[in-house]
Amino acid sequence: MGAFSAITAWIERRRRLRRLFKDGARELIERDPATAYYDAQRAAARARFAGDGPAFLHWAKVAAEVARISTAPMNYEVVKSIVDEEERRAKLSSG
Secondary structure (H helix, E strand, O other): OOHHHHHHHHHHHHHHHHHHHHHHHHHHHHHOOOOHHHHHHHHHHHHHHHOOHHHHHHHHHHHHHHHHHOOOOOOHHHHHHHHHHHHHHHHHHHO
16 A cells, blocks of 8 residues: 555545544434533543543544534533533442
C-alpha cells in the first residue's frame, strides 16, 4: 500500500466516523429536540465512567454536533447535574 492509498483510506475512515456522529445527532434531535443535547451528554458521561474511551469520544462528538445544529436551549448546569448523576450511578454499580 502506497502513501497515497494510506492517506485515501485514512480520509475515508474519517468521513465514515464523521457521518456516524452526525447521523447520531440527527437521530437524537428527531427523537426529542428539547433533550437531544442532554441525551448525548448522558451517553458520553456513562461511557466515560465505564472507561470506554472510544464511546466517550463518539458521544462527545454527537453532543457537539447537536449543539451545532439544534435550536434548543442548552444549560451547562443541567449537563453538570447529568454528569454528577452518572458518576454516582457508576460508583454505586461498581462498589
